[in-house]
Amino acid sequence: MDEFEDDQAVNQAWNAYQRERALERQRLWQADFIQQAGGSINPMEPGRFVFNLHPVSTDVNRRFGLLERRYAVNLQQEGNIIDNIAPALRDALERAMREVLADPNLHGDHRIFFDLFSDRLAHGTYRGNGMRVRDFREGGPSVDAVFERLQKTLNLNESFAMDDTFRMEVMVVRPPDRRGRG
Secondary structure (H helix, E strand, C coil): CCCCCCHHHHHHHHHHHHHHHHHHHHHHHHHHHHHHCCCCCCCCCCCEEEEEEEEEEEEEECCCCEEEEEEEEEEEEECCCCCCHHHHHHHHHHHHHHHHHCCCCCCCCCEEEEEEECCCCCCCEEEEEEEEHHHHHHCCHHHHHHHHHHHHHHHHCCCCCCCCCCEEEEEEEECCCCCCCC
């Protein structure tokens, strides 16, 4: 066993040991997660998360001219184990949002929101601010900023790990019809 001359070295060694243990637990969880979905780990493929979207409800409020669509989202993992979870979640979320935006009935002025829920997030939830569909489809700095904020939030929470408490909701809202009525 190595001897350490000061407390800082002991603390650094202990923290490194704890991070490695957490990473190993995460890898075991991911392996089980892949197998539960009927898959198998394929070391030749990069690992990736996939959000499978399922429409849950459509709520209409004619008085305020609102149309809300909600999606339940199941998380799935494909390929290999993922060590860098935050960027992988960001990529999966971006793909899921693009899937929602592929609906030709969504007009450019609709707004899209998403909420992530996990016991492992600081306040149990993360809300993606509403962004116009047009802006999202066109991409650019404002879209990148939404995903950068998410990735920073996940990276800041050192205890974040994928587990079965993770879920997501996506909501699309049509803006009120502001035309006159008479």
